[in-house]
Amino acid sequence: MEISVLLFEDNDLLRESITSLLRLNDKIRSVVAYDNVRDVRNIVRSTAADVILMDIEMPGATGIEALEVIRKEKITAPVIMLTVFDDNQSVLDAIKGGASGYLLKKDISTKLVDAIVEVLNGGAPMSPTVARMVVASMQKSTVDPYNLTPREKDILTSLSKGNSFKMIAAEFDISIDTVRTHIKKIYEKLHVHSQTEAVSKAISEKLV
Amino acid sequence: MVFLLPSRKFSLVKSRLIVVLLGLLLASFLVQGQNSLADSLERIVAKNERDTSHFRALIHLASEHSRSDMVRAKSYAFKVIRLARELNTDFGLSGAYSHLLTMNQNMGLADSARYYFNKLEQLAAAYPDNSEIQSNFNHTAGLYFKNLGDYRKAISYQLKGYELMVQFDPNAVGTAGMLLNIGNTYYNMGEIRKAADYHVKALKKFEDINNLRGQSFCLQSLGNDFMELKVYATAEQYYQRSLKLKEQLKDARGVGTAWFGLASVARAQRNYDKALKYYNHALDRARELKMATEEGKALYEIARIQAVKGNVQAAMNLLHQSYEKVKGTPDSTLLVTVSSEITSLQQTQNNFQLAERTYHSKLELAGRSGNKPGLVDGYRDLADLYAGNRQFEQAYNFLTKYIQLNDSIRGSEIVGQLKSIEQAYQREKNEKEIALLKKSQELKEATIAKQKSDQYMIAVAFVSAVVIAMILFNRYKAINKVQRQVEIEKVRNHIARDLHDDIGSTLSSINLISRLALQEGTDVQKYLARIAENSSRMMESMSDIVWSINPSHDSFGQVVVKMKEFAAEILEPRNISFQVSGEDDVSGIPVDIEKRKNLFLIFKEAINNAAKYSGASCVKLVFTRNQNEVSFAILDDGAGFDPAKVRLGNGLKNMEARAKAFNGSWSLDRGPLGKGTQVMVRFAITS
Numbered sequence: 001m002e003i004s005v006l007l008f009e010d011n012d013l014l015r016e017s018i019t020s021l022l023r024l025n026d027k028i029r030s031v032v033a034y035d036n037v038r039d040v041r042n043i044v045r046s047t048a049a050d051v052i053l054m055d056i057e058m059p060g061a062t063g064i065e066a067l068e069v070i071r072k073e074k075i076t077a078p079v080i081m082l083t084v085f086d087d088n089q090s091v092l093d094a095i096k097g098g099a100s101g102y103l104l105k106k107d108i109s110t111k112l113v114d115a116i117v118e119v120l121n122g123g124a125p126m127s128p129t130v131a132r133m134v135v136a137s138m139q140k141s142t143v144d145p146y147n148l149t150p151r152e153k154d155i156l157t158s159l160s161k162g163n164s165f166k167m168i169a170a171e172f173d174i175s176i177d178t179v180r181t182h183i184k185k186i187y188e189k190l191h192v193h194s195q196t197e198a199v200s201k202a203i204s205e206k207l208v
Numbered sequence: 209m210v211f212l213l214p215s216r217k218f219s220l221v222k223s224r225l226i227v228v229l230l231g232l233l234l235a236s237f238l239v240q241g242q243n244s245l246a247d248s249l250e251r252i253v254a255k256n257e258r259d260t261s262h263f264r265a266l267i268h269l270a271s272e273h274s275r276s277d278m279v280r281a282k283s284y285a286f287k288v289i290r291l292a293r294e295l296n297t298d299f300g301l302s303g304a305y306s307h308l309l310t311m312n313q314n315m316g317l318a319d320s321a322r323y324y325f326n327k328l329e330q331l332a333a334a335y336p337d338n339s340e341i342q343s344n345f346n347h348t349a350g351l352y353f354k355n356l357g358d359y360r361k362a363i364s365y366q367l368k369g370y371e372l373m374v375q376f377d378p379n380a381v382g383t384a385g386m387l388l389n390i391g392n393t394y395y396n397m398g399e400i401r402k403a404a405d406y407h408v409k410a411l412k413k414f415e416d417i418n419n420l421r422g423q424s425f426c427l428q429s430l431g432n433d434f435m436e437l438k439v440y441a442t443a444e445q446y447y448q449r450s451l452k453l454k455e456q457l458k459d460a461r462g463v464g465t466a467w468f469g470l471a472s473v474a475r476a477q478r479n480y481d482k483a484l485k486y487y488n489h490a491l492d493r494a495r496e497l498k499m500a501t502e503e504g505k506a507l508y509e510i511a512r513i514q515a516v517k518g519n520v521q522a523a524m525n526l527l528h529q530s531y532e533k534v535k536g537t538p539d540s541t542l543l544v545t546v547s548s549e550i551t552s553l554q555q556t557q558n559n560f561q562l563a564e565r566t567y568h569s570k571l572e573l574a575g576r577s578g579n580k581p582g583l584v585d586g587y588r589d590l591a592d593l594y595a596g597n598r599q600f601e602q603a604y605n606f607l608t609k610y611i612q613l614n615d616s617i618r619g620s621e622i623v624g625q626l627k628s629i630e631q632a633y634q635r636e637k638n639e640k641e642i643a644l645l646k647k648s649q650e651l652k653e654a655t656i657a658k659q660k661s662d663q664y665m666i667a668v669a670f671v672s673a674v675v676i677a678m679i680l681f682n683r684y685k686a687i688n689k690v691q692r693q694v695e696i697e698k699v700r701n702h703i704a705r706d707l708h709d710d711i712g713s714t715l716s717s718i719n720l721i722s723r724l725a726l727q728e729g730t731d732v733q734k735y736l737a738r739i740a741e742n743s744s745r746m747m748e749s750m751s752d753i754v755w756s757i758n759p760s761h762d763s764f765g766q767v768v769v770k771m772k773e774f775a776a777e778i779l780e781p782r783n784i785s786f787q788v789s790g791e792d793d794v795s796g797i798p799v800d801i802e803k804r805k806n807l808f809l810i811f812k813e814a815i816n817n818a819a820k821y822s823g824a825s826c827v828k829l830v831f832t833r834n835q836n837e838v839s840f841a842i843l844d845d846g847a848g849f850d851p852a853k854v855r856l857g858n859g860l861k862n863m864e865a866r867a868k869a870f871n872g873s874w875s876l877d878r879g880p881l882g883k884g885t886q887v888m889v890r891f892a893i894t895s
Contacts, residue, residue, distance in 0.1 A: 085754060106747035109740075128773050161791075162772030166780055 003116060006049035007033040008040070008066065009082065010058050018053070018108065025113050037066035044070050051116050052079045054099075056090050064090060064097050071098040078119045082108070092133045095190050101125045123180060124187040131159035134190065146189045155182045246272050253287075263288060263300035270307045275421075275459045278311050278497075285311075302331050302341040306348040313355050314461075316500040318538030325352055343372045343382060350389055357541040359397045366390045384413035384422050391429055395436070404433040424453035424462055431469045435476065444473045464493030464502055468509070475513060484513050501542060504534035508546050518598035520557050527553060560597050567593060584614050699801060707753060714746040756805035764838065765795030767804050768831065771811050778819045779827055790831035794838050797893055806866035807889065810874065813859045814842040814887040822846025822885055839890040846884050867891075 005022055009015040015033050022028045032047055037058045044052070052070065056063040063081055070079060078100035083091055091102050101119045103111060115125060135156055138144060148156065151172075158168045165183075169176045245268070252265040270284035288304035309324035325348075332345035346369025353362035370386040391406030407429045414422030427450035434443035447469035454462035471486030487510045494502035511526035527550045534543045567590045574582030587610035594603035718739050725735035755761060755770065768791045779786045799807065818827050824846030831840045860876070867874035872891030879886045 085751070087755070087758065104751075106744070106751060109744070128769055132769075160769075162769035162776075164773070164776030164780060164786075167772075167776065167786070 001027040001117070002029040003027055003050045003120065004030045004048065005032070005051055005053060005116070006044070006047050006077075007031060007053045008035075008037050008058060008063070009033065009053070009055045010035050011055075014105070014108075018112070021109070021112065027113060027117065037063070037069075040066045040069050041073060044073055044075050049077050051120060052077055053116075054079055054081055056081050056083045056088070056094060062090075064094050067094060067097045067099060080115060080119055086127050086129045087133070089133070091130055092137065092190075095130070095187060098191050100187070102130070122184065124184040126159065126183050126187070128159055128162045131156050134186070135160045146186070148186060148189060152182050152186050152189075155179060156186060159183075258291065258295060260299065263291065263303075266291070267300055267303040267307070270304070274307060274311055275457075275461055278315060281307065282311055298331060298335070302328060302338075302344040305331065306344050309348055309352055313352060313538065314499065314501075316537035321352065321538065325349065339372055339375065343369050343386075345369070346372060347382065347386055347389065350386075350393065354389065354393050354396065356538060357396075359393050363390070363393045363397065366393055381414075381417060381419055381422060384410045384417070384419065384426075386410075387413060388422065388425050388429060391426075391433075395429065395432055400433055400436045404430065404437075407433060420453050421457055421459065421462075424450050424457060424459065424466075427453065428462070428465055428469060431466075431473075435469070435472055438476070440473050440476050444470065447473060460493055460497050461499065461502070464490045464497070464499075464506075467493065468505070471509065475509075480513050480517055484510060487513065500533045501537045504530045504532075504537065504546065505542060507533060508542070508549065512549070515553060520553065520560075520597075524550070524553055524557070560593070563593050564590075580613065584610060587613065702802070703753060703757060707750075710749050711746050714742050714749075718742050718746075752805065752808065756801055756808070761804060762798060762800070763795060764797040764799050764804075764807075765791070767799060767807055768795060770808055771829065774808075774812060775815050775827065775829065778815055782819055784819065784824060785826045786829070787826070788829045788831075790833075790840075793833045794831045794840070797833070797838055800894075803870040803891065806869050807872075807891070810863045810866050810887075810889055811840075811842065813863050817859065817887075818842065818844040818846065818885065822848075824884065833893075836893045837890060838893060839888060841889075842887045843879050844884045845879070848878055848882075848884050863887075 005028055007015065007018060007022075009018060012035070015035060019031045019033050022031045032049065034043060037054075052075075054063045054066060058066065067079060067081075079098065081091065081094045081099045081102040082105055083094075083102055084105050085091075086102065086104055094102060101115060101124055103115050103125075118125060134146075138146065138148075138153075144153075154172065155168055158171055159165075163171065165176050165179045168179050172179075249265040249269050249272075252261055253269065256262065266284050266288045270281045270288070273281035273284065285304040285307045288300045292299060292301050292304070305324045305328040309321050309328060312318075312320035312324060328345050328348060332341055335341045346365045350362045350364075350366030350369055353359070353365060356362075366386065366389050370383070370390060373383045373386050387406050387410035391403045391410060393403075394400075394406060395403035407426050411423060411426035411430065414420075414426055427446045431443045431446035431450060434440070434446060437443075447466055451463060451466035451470065453459075454466055467486045467490035471483045471490060474480070474483035474486055487506055491503060491506035491510065494506050507526050507530035511523045511530060514520075514523035514526060527546060531543070531546045531550060534546055537543070567586060571583065571586035571590065573579075574586050587606045591603045591606035591610055594600070594606065721735045721738050721742070724730055725732045725739075761767070761770075768788075772788060772791075775786050815827070818824055822844045824844035826845050828843040829840065830843065831838070833839075863874050867889060870891055872889060874890075875888045877886045877888065878884070
């Protein structure tokens with residue numbers, strides 16, 4: 001594997017550590033790192049990265065705003081958000097904003113490369129906490145904002161109860177891969193939702 | 209019976225002659241009464257006996273034809289004169305002269321008429337006692353002067369003639385005729401009532417003797433009377449009756465007069481088209497009879513109608529034609545009327561054209577110089593001018609312009625006036641108000657002084673009450689606040705202490721270990737491994753603390769979720785299966801920060817132990833709830849433990865401490881059936 005990584009992290013120690021960690025891994029070919037997202041547009045256009053790692057809280061703009069810019073530039077490389085806490089609304093916003101996945105900072109040392117590989121393979125990691133947030137946001141409105149199928153809803157609910165993918169698979173008598181596929185679908189729908197939200201927001205702003 | 213011949217211009221005269229001759233011929237056969245009289249008269253004349261009856265017959269014939277064929281009538285009259293000369297008598301001369309006088313006058317031959325008048329006058333003077341001559345003279349003279357317009361002379365002759373006639377002339381025709389003429393003269397003098405009176409008398413007389421001709425004249429005259437009295441309906445009736453009779457009698461001239469009458473009624477009723485029709489009938493008659501006066505009169509009347517209708521040019525032409533016709537006649541009155549009409553029409557036309565030109569140039573000037581009031585007046589003047597000339601469309605246009613412009617000018621003028629009036633009024637009002645205010649202010653000040661003291665007392669009382677209430681309330685709030693803050697402080701302190709303890713000590717240990725590692729000759733790997741471990745643990749710990757202080761995690765259900773998550777993470781990679789039961793029973797139970805943190809940490813410890821030491825292949829997590837107690841058990845099917853061998857390691861010690869912290873209990877036993885291990889935690893439900 002020859003993965004090129006683009007990293008945005010403002011904490012110097014963390015940034016350097018991640019860079020070193022990745023460079024030492026033979027799956028990673030190159031790492032380019034920045035400590036801010038002010039110039040994210042140009043950077044993203046000029047650097048051809050396979051995956052982008054983005055801290056959620058960044059100077060200049062939030063990671064989520066930077067994510068928006070990246071998506072506008074039609075960059076298809078998956079973006080993994082780095083966050084301290086996963087019960088933050090920011091994580092859900094990031095997913096809606098087009099993040100392909102997220103990683104808790106406390107898990108970086110152990111799970112970073114796996115997460116990169118999984119995401120490049122089309123996987124979509126989701127924790128019960130985030131699932132719970134999705135469920136909560138769905139419950140807020142009378143109409144399902146994400147257009148989930150009943151099966152997807154079931155899986156999401158099960159996940160939000162703390163069940164692991166294995167447990168969910170056992171519960172619904174399906175394979176873990178099927179569960180992962182469903183989760184991936186849910187992700188995509190969250191993305192779409194965010195897109196439509198963004199579009200309607202833009203329109204309403206223009207109209208107003 | 210009347211023959212209607214197609215009238216074509218070239219054969220018009222011819223056809224007319226034929227009509228007349230035929231008419232006479234047929235009439236002499238068909239109409240009884242007077243026309244058979246003409247026959248017999250002709251026979252008498254034809255006899256040529258040269259006696260009185262001969263004379264009378266001739267006179268009669270002259271009279272008969274005088275209405276329709278004046279030339280013929282004249283010839284009879286001349287025959288009388290010739291006969292008289294031959295017989296060297298004056299007999300019948302008065303009759304002849306009378307007829308000739310009348311006919312000549314009617315034909316507009318003023319000099320001839322005058323000649324015969326003189327002749328008649330001489331004759332009357334020569335025979336003062338001859339009643340016939342006298343009555344003839346007076347009668348005819350009266351008519352003559354009447355036609356000349358000298359009514360005073362006419363009336364005197366007529367009245368005299370009437371007297372004489374009544375006395376001497378048994379011929380009622382003459383009397384009736386006299387009455388008629390007197391009526392006419394009075395009419396001309398404007399004494400309509402008198403005129404009508406005489407006309408009615410005359411009519412009665414004529415009816416008595418069954419003289420249709422006379423009746424027709426009376427009816428005509430009565431029509432005139434009622435016209436003058438403006439009783440148009442009655443006038444029309446009389447004219448119609450007159451017309452009927454005259455047509456019956458073939459009195460062409462009379463018919464013409466009747467048409468005149470009817471036309472005048474129509475005109476008076478503003479039925480101009482009808483009037484024109486009738487006048488044209490009259491005109492036709494007049495032309496047929498070559499009666500210049502009548503023709504002139506007809507043309508004049510038609511012209512007047514045209515003028516009324518606004519056809520000024522046509523009217524002018526007709527008037528000129530009329531003037532030409534009337535010029536040769538002795539009817540001076542008519543001539544004067546016509547010529548004055550011409551002049552006035554001309555004047556009007558000139559005036560109109562002149563006025564029109566003047567007004568337009570004025571308007572133009574006003575427009576160019578921006579003189580708005582001038583424009584307004586100009587519009588109005590032109591509107592009036594055109595209205596007067598019956599050019600109503602033009603009049604309307606200018607009137608509209610006038611109104612619009614006038615409104616805008618006068619409008620603003622008026623608004624300006626109103627404004628100034630308003631301002632004056634306002635000023636006055638203000639002054640009055642100021643005066644009033646001053647007065648009321650003085651009054652107020654007096655009252656205020658009194659009120660003030662009253663209010664003051666009330667205000668003080670009220671304010672103090674409010675203040676007291678506020679103070680009490682604030683105290684209460686403050687107390688609460690302080691209380692709560694104390695509470696929060698407690699919690700904060702606790703958390704801070706926890707953090708400090710846990711993380712602080714971990715950090716210091718990392719620090720220590722790193723220093724150790726830096727020393728030479730030491731097992732760096734080992735130390736680094738320890739650092740990695742510690743730091744990981746610290747991150748976990750921090751995460752747990754953050755989780756536990758999250759206010760939304762206030763029910764046991766949340767704890768269960770976290771437990772499951774954690775268990776899966778630890779056990780699944782080790783291929784240890786994991787089962788949960790009873791979670792729904794306990795999910796709604798409230799747990800505070802401390803409790804949830806501690807519960808979770810106990811759980812973590814137990815799972816870690818099971819994962820590391822038990823060698824189990826399956827871990828079960830069981831939640832139960834009985835009344836006010838919740839318990840959860842972590843069971844594994846591992847090797848179990850030897851209670852004697854277990855030392856209270858840090859982990860277990862901690863579990864002990866935590867359970868105590870939430871007033872719960874903790875136990876470590878063998879599993880059911882003596883196999884495996886069971887960690888049981890119990891705690892009370894606090895609402």
